[in-house]
Amino acid sequence: MGAAAQTDEVENEPWGEVTPDAARRLLVAAVEAFAERGYHATTTRDIAGRAGMSPAALYIHYKTKEELLHRISRIGHEKALEILQTASAHEGTAAERLSDAVRSFVRWHASQHTTARVVQYELDALGPEARAEIVALRRRTDEVVRGIINDGVQAGEFDVPDVRGTTVAVLSLCIDVARWFNVAGRQTPDEVGALYADLVLRMVGAKR
């Protein structure tokens, strides 16, 4: 029940912090358009049209198409970081914290796969300044997972010869769920999260 409620909340209110309502509708429309046609093939006119607004109304909220992508990317990355930080801050062994982090992170990438794809695949379209900001957020994301793995190694819970490479692999495994996850498929986001938590504990050689 707790896990299901959490999934629903993340799933239904991903852009809750974006106000006013028109700015949020434009962001949702941009995510859909970028996911369907790619960033470069999408115009601000397309986005405004999807949101049922005029191009002029769009410019009140976003000066450029890049500003929309930057906003989407920042919110997506901040949410991913927050999910991992929350799990990392919990009481418990490194194995429990890592398991919790992987479950929530996978659940987010499965339920928010459209947003996650845009956020992951259109990084090159950002200008240098926006890109630097997102790269910094990704570095912090990486550090949270590396921190849990290091805690496990130091406590003698995990056996990891290459902590840095294993951290990259763990995050990569979870992120790629956004590419293949299919809402009509046989597994729910919760089920994929549970399977992946087990696989990641194996990757770090967690003592059973």
Added chain:
Amino acid sequence: MGAAAQTDEVENEPWGEVTPDAARRLLVAAVEAFAERGYHATTTRDIAGRAGMSPAALYIHYKTKEELLHRISRIGHEKALEILQTASAHEGTAAERLSDAVRSFVRWHASQHTTARVVQYELDALGPEARAEIVALRRRTDEVVRGIINDGVQAGEFDVPDVRGTTVAVLSLCIDVARWFNVAGRQTPDEVGALYADLVLRMVGAKR
């Protein structure tokens, strides 16, 4: 030496089977253009220009932009399948075959990351018939890896509660190398392949 030679071969002659030379140059130009701007934002004129040819010369070899994407996707998927089939057919334990399969598959996704990204991210742009063909190739790819894992389980070498889900995860881990791999980064394709072979053996609970 053997591994390095194999990497070079795959890296330098990825489109060797495409003839004549003009058709191959157009394919290489299309991969670059799709990777940079996305399929929908790329025109056949862009592709011809990159290849130093006229749009009319392009139409001699490819009737549509979709035909180019289809050709790229088919060659990419066939190469990936061939790599896995070769490793699977080797003599040895399931652990040795799985390790070999992961190493070669990762090496290909790292060294051919531009092609792999196009092949993986532009699947939705294919028409129904082309898409069905590619989906069938992916199913066979999946079957090869599932076959090795099943062999290992039956031989008592592996401990895998969910063979189907674990197969998806193993392939996903390897494929996502194409997203994050950076030729200027700290690891070579061979090094990532070696790390990943170890991580995958852990995922399937291979006896040490």
